[in-house]
Amino acid sequence: MNGKLRITALVAVLALLLLPLAGTAAADGPTVTLSKSQAGTGGSITVRGSGWRAHALVMMLVCGQATPSRGVIGGTNSCANSDGRAVTTDAKGSFSKKLPVAEPPVPCPCVVHVATVEGAKAQADAVFQVAGHAVEPLPAEPSGGRLSVLTDTRLDGSSGLLTWFGAPPSRTLVFTVGNAGTTAIKNPVFQLGTSHGVFAPQWEDQEWRGTIAPGKKAQIKLPVELTAGAHGDYTVSLKYGGKVLAEQPWGVGRPWGVTLFWLLVCVVVPAAVFRAGMAVVDRVRPRRAGGLRHRGLRLPELALHIPKFTAKEAAQEPPSNSTLPWFTPDSDPGTAGRLSAPHHDDSPTSPTTPTRKGPP
Numbered sequence: 155m156n157g158k159l160r161i162t163a164l165v166a167v168l169a170l171l172l173l174p175l176a177g178t179a180a181a182d183g184p185t186v187t188l189s190k191s192q193a194g195t196g197g198s199i200t201v202r203g204s205g206w207r208a209h210a211l212v213m214m215l216v217c218g219q220a221t222p223s224r225g226v227i228g229g230t231n232s233c234a235n236s237d238g239r240a241v242t243t244d245a246k247g248s249f250s251k252k253l254p255v256a257e258p259p260v261p262c263p264c265v266v267h268v269a270t271v272e273g274a275k276a277q278a279d280a281v282f283q284v285a286g287h288a289v290e291p292l293p294a295e296p297s298g299g300r301l302s303v304l305t306d307t308r309l310d311g312s313s314g315l316l317t318w319f320g321a322p323p324s325r326t327l328v329f330t331v332g333n334a335g336t337t338a339i340k341n342p343v344f345q346l347g348t349s350h351g352v353f354a355p356q357w358e359d360q361e362w363r364g365t366i367a368p369g370k371k372a373q374i375k376l377p378v379e380l381t382a383g384a385h386g387d388y389t390v391s392l393k394y395g396g397k398v399l400a401e402q403p404w405g406v407g408r409p410w411g412v413t414l415f416w417l418l419v420c421v422v423v424p425a426a427v428f429r430a431g432m433a434v435v436d437r438v439r440p441r442r443a444g445g446l447r448h449r450g451l452r453l454p455e456l457a458l459h460i461p462k463f464t465a466k467e468a469a470q471e472p473p474s475n476s477t478l479p480w481f482t483p484d485s486d487p488g489t490a491g492r493l494s495a496p497h498h499d500d501s502p503t504s505p506t507t508p509t510r511k512g513p514p
Contacts, residue, residue: 184247186268186280193255194285201266203278206247210270214239214251217267218258219292222279226267227292227396229347230354232260233267240271261290275401293396300335300395301342304371307392307400309378319411324379327390329400332371340365345393346376348404350384355391383409 189200201214217233220226226233237256241249258264264284269277307329317323327346333339342362347355366372378390385408392400 184268184276184278186266186278188266188280188282191281192283192285195255195257195287197255198252199255199266199282200250201253201268201280202248202250203243203268204246204248206243206249206276207270207274208243208245208247210243210247210276211272212241212243212249212268212270214241214253215267216253216256216258216264216282216284217279218260218262218264218287219290220265220267220279221263221292222265222281224292225277225279225397226265228260229357229391229393229398232258234258235354255284257284257287261288263289263292300333301331301339301366301399302334303329303392303399304332305330307402309390309402309404310375313407315411318409319415320383320409322379322382323384323406324377325390325404327376327378327392327402328373329392330371330373331366331399333366333368336368338365338367342366342394344374344376346378347391347393348378348380349389349391350386355389357393378404380406383412385409 184206185204187202189202193199203212206212215230215233215235215238217226217230219228219232234256237254239251239253241251243249253266262284264282264287265279266282267277267279269275307327309325310328311325313323314321341364344360344362345357346360347357349355360376362374362376364372376392380388385406388404388406390402390404391398392402
């Protein structure tokens, strides 16, 4: 009897030791709890989370047309985004913060949706009822089968030279889906959304031509394109039947060719305008004395205006102190018969005008 009691006590001790481990395994993954399951607009609730990534930034929103099993059907467009709150988890991946209650733009059923803003994607929902807000049933799931993503999605393609100069970046979203339903799915219509940073994705419908039989899988490729000049961190989301199936990050480089182009414009255009202005000023500027303008004076043109002299002409050139042109040194009448230099009498009685001697 004592042996049985000892075994029972040992089993109880082991159960107590394993109980925390079981609780940790059950709580594996991010979880969200609320201080109230229902509150009216203008009030607030306390949102607590655990099991999140350490020091992660998460966003809390009140969303409509959502359940924990199906998620937020309309994405963040169905949430009260202006009244959301952000919080950073501690070193253990836990947080606690008050969230104001606001009516979402769509009817309930509602949830408090918590999701990471950056890094690895993680999210969790908690059922919540906004008092006085309309309640409508969720849209029916698409008939004809259920699709699920079997492998990780990827973006194929690369940027070319035109993208470096601002052309729209484009990729191809490649993924494999399987039909988990009982009927075939023909020409399924997917929704592709691209979001930049914390903004909500912009969805567009894309139809895949083909048929997926029950229990079969197919590889699907859908084109994705951003706007011209887009750059930064983007997220490509895939949705089918109102449920997000996959998300793929996409880092787009800056179009440096556009920046280089504008730098060249800022340098070349002012230089061309300056040269054109100087050409106009050169034409309208009045000429200086001599018939030459300051600008445009070149050595060949200057040489044309300088008279040319040869050595023979320079030797025949008369000296600067020569006599008048109608007299020559030999025919000057004032020098005939003169034995000495002429003497001028400066006395007042002397005549003022000398008498010129000449031939009779």
